[in-house]
Amino acid sequence: MFEIFEKAELAQGTVISNVIKAPSIARKAKPGQFVILRVNETGERIPLTMADTDPETGTITLIYQVVGKSTALMKSLNVGDAFQDICGPLGQPTHIEKIGTVICVGGGTGVAVLHPITKGMKEAGNQVVAIIGARTRDLLILEDKMAQASHELRVCTDDGSYGHHGFVTEVLKEYLDRKEPIAMIVAIGPVPMMKFTCKLTEGYGVKTMVSLNPIMVDGTGMCGCCRVTVDEVTRFACVDGPEFDGHKVNFDELIQRQRAYLEQEKQAMERFQGLRCQCKG
Amino acid sequence: MAEEVKKKEKIPRQKMPEQDPKVRARNFDEVPLGYSPETAQLEASRCLQCKKPTCVDGCPVQIDIPGFIKPIKEGDFSGAIMKLWEKTSLPAVCGRVCPQEAQCEALCILGRKEEPVAVGRLERFAADRQRTMGEFKLPEKAAPTGKKVAVVGSGPSGLTVAGDLILKGHEVTIFEAFHKTGGVLIYGIPEFRLPKAIVQAEVDILEKLGAKIVRNAVIGRTSTIDELFDEGFDAVYIGVGAGLPVFMNVPGENLIGIYSANEYLTRSNLMKAYKFPEYDTPIVLGKNVVVLGAGNVAMDSARTALRLGADSVKIVYRRSRDEMPARGEEIHHAEEEGVEMHLLTNPTRFFGDDQGRVVAMECIKMELGEPDASGRRRPIPIKGSEFTMETDLVVISIGAGANPLITATTPGLQTNRRGYIMADPKTGKTFKKGVWAGGDIVTGSATVILAMGAGRIAANSIHEYLMIGW
Numbered sequence: 001m002f003e004i005f006e007k008a009e010l011a012q013g014t015v016i017s018n019v020i021k022a023p024s025i026a027r028k029a030k031p032g033q034f035v036i037l038r039v040n041e042t043g044e045r046i047p048l049t050m051a052d053t054d055p056e057t058g059t060i061t062l063i064y065q066v067v068g069k070s071t072a073l074m075k076s077l078n079v080g081d082a083f084q085d086i087c088g089p090l091g092q093p094t095h096i097e098k099i100g101t102v103i104c105v106g107g108g109t110g111v112a113v114l115h116p117i118t119k120g121m122k123e124a125g126n127q128v129v130a131i132i133g134a135r136t137r138d139l140l141i142l143e144d145k146m147a148q149a150s151h152e153l154r155v156c157t158d159d160g161s162y163g164h165h166g167f168v169t170e171v172l173k174e175y176l177d178r179k180e181p182i183a184m185i186v187a188i189g190p191v192p193m194m195k196f197t198c199k200l201t202e203g204y205g206v207k208t209m210v211s212l213n214p215i216m217v218d219g220t221g222m223c224g225c226c227r228v229t230v231d232e233v234t235r236f237a238c239v240d241g242p243e244f245d246g247h248k249v250n251f252d253e254l255i256q257r258q259r260a261y262l263e264q265e266k267q268a269m270e271r272f273q274g275l276r277c278q279c280k281g
Numbered sequence: 282m283a284e285e286v287k288k289k290e291k292i293p294r295q296k297m298p299e300q301d302p303k304v305r306a307r308n309f310d311e312v313p314l315g316y317s318p319e320t321a322q323l324e325a326s327r328c329l330q331c332k333k334p335t336c337v338d339g340c341p342v343q344i345d346i347p348g349f350i351k352p353i354k355e356g357d358f359s360g361a362i363m364k365l366w367e368k369t370s371l372p373a374v375c376g377r378v379c380p381q382e383a384q385c386e387a388l389c390i391l392g393r394k395e396e397p398v399a400v401g402r403l404e405r406f407a408a409d410r411q412r413t414m415g416e417f418k419l420p421e422k423a424a425p426t427g428k429k430v431a432v433v434g435s436g437p438s439g440l441t442v443a444g445d446l447i448l449k450g451h452e453v454t455i456f457e458a459f460h461k462t463g464g465v466l467i468y469g470i471p472e473f474r475l476p477k478a479i480v481q482a483e484v485d486i487l488e489k490l491g492a493k494i495v496r497n498a499v500i501g502r503t504s505t506i507d508e509l510f511d512e513g514f515d516a517v518y519i520g521v522g523a524g525l526p527v528f529m530n531v532p533g534e535n536l537i538g539i540y541s542a543n544e545y546l547t548r549s550n551l552m553k554a555y556k557f558p559e560y561d562t563p564i565v566l567g568k569n570v571v572v573l574g575a576g577n578v579a580m581d582s583a584r585t586a587l588r589l590g591a592d593s594v595k596i597v598y599r600r601s602r603d604e605m606p607a608r609g610e611e612i613h614h615a616e617e618e619g620v621e622m623h624l625l626t627n628p629t630r631f632f633g634d635d636q637g638r639v640v641a642m643e644c645i646k647m648e649l650g651e652p653d654a655s656g657r658r659r660p661i662p663i664k665g666s667e668f669t670m671e672t673d674l675v676v677i678s679i680g681a682g683a684n685p686l687i688t689a690t691t692p693g694l695q696t697n698r699r700g701y702i703m704a705d706p707k708t709g710k711t712f713k714k715g716v717w718a719g720g721d722i723v724t725g726s727a728t729v730i731l732a733m734g735a736g737r738i739a740a741n742s743i744h745e746y747l748m749i750g751w
Contacts, residue, residue, distance in 0.1 A: 038460055044561035085460040087497035220458050220499050221684050222524035223544035253535055256637030260537040264563035271558050
């Protein structure tokens, strides 16, 4: 069992941060790696990329948005409660080295995944610009941490309630148009955001890494549920990724595959909410 | 009664009652129902108790077959299980899934003139009886040796190694990537062939004997093999199986509704997706299902699809019936339940709808040519014979490969051309000092009992190494 050490609600109760006791994972994990988690005995296995790890306290931090039954169930757990299973670290770590100027672009809860990579890029001696976005100001997460992890931080909201009014791609375009050398862009967020970021950067010929989030079951390469097409070849995101060259990813296929269980997901959520209401009497 | 015995009146091989095919095709309960004590004793009385029993040679772990059958005949059921435990830690599993017709029972002397003794059914009976009776004596352990062994993977070979070495007095820790132990016994073989509670019970006995089990541990990621030695293990056994799914590499393969058999069976067996939404893992429910391939895993997938409510389930196989690799009994069970066989047929592409869901598959007819490297006649496509088959769920079950997670992170471990670990078949020793390997990660996909046999050989070799050195 993996005990919850701290719990915080980051954005209107829809984005939750859990600090969890998992010493052997905390000791080994590197930026970009993920865990597979199962809440309880009847739970499903879901992948979450680690937002932070602390080998000294033996804890890992997971930040997730409440989008369905499993994340709602996770949210219902409090400090002192425990997750049944956490398996990791899984996947390939981000390749971090000194390469020059790096722009880290994040959207929604993707910012949580982007944070340790941004930090790592800065620590490696790169000039780091971070551009983060959310639908509204209330949904924006980790602004302070991202400011610390970068040399320059730009914030966007879709509705203009804070920072730049519009998408992260618009701010990114400003930087690309300056014609200053950019060694790499790291884009992590909802698939459409990553897709449009890659479309933009392709025209400028700037290498763009993305972290993909397909549906997974085992996370160890034994089933192929997480398969994605990269450069016309089928790859398993859990062992070959989750990070890939964004200019080679078939995003439309990924978007479709993420929708495979929409109906069942809805059914599970409705059943869960029904059960919860009965509990409250 | 006594007179009848004197005359040696022939007792026929006792049948095992089974669930009716029409009923069982819609539930996940076990198909064969097992012997009653009376039937078991009657069947046991058929054994001639040969002085030099040939049946034992047919058993990859050399169970003393007449030795465990005799107590059953005499009604000493706990005596039977103690005898079995000397050589196997998984009797309830093996009694169910071993191809006995090609092993112990194939060499039974009775089989020359009549039907062989039902060794598998009796093994199953003894193990089931012990489990349902509750109290039992554990097998005795040798004095502690102070040596520590890491077993990587909790499938049939790993469990055998763990069971053998713990009885020999070593400290054993099993590392399992999944949240449940048993490997293919848990995620692969379906409930209706091997109830998961039975696998759990056999693993529980190992834990009672003192084996430590670390779940959620992906060796290669959470720790490397070299780190296990740093952590104080004296020897390592790698039994991680052949768990890499093989795809067809034809267009449209990533459409929704196309699964590897590994994913389909893992969702259903390990995650209990057949109980969705009581369990959280969903599964695509096909009405018109196609399973590609004709091995035991294909039969398991097809029969699972029926139980999940499919109207039609087709096995599509590129060779003919004679080349089907599945056990005869499995094919028979699948056909009894209504699975259709479409032979000499191979898919060439998949078609999807605007949601990216599979709706049909293009196939081509095949004919058999000269035998290939595997000794089976090679299927050759017949030009111009393409046709379309409708389907809303495809399960690809054309084999498995070696997962490179461990071999890629372990210097000094040699692999063959196909990525399987090279190990001496007589000892299980790999090219790396202190590391043994066995089961599917060495041989490629084979059977449960062969993996156990490899585990037995490796356990003996590890024991020698630990006690007297290499």
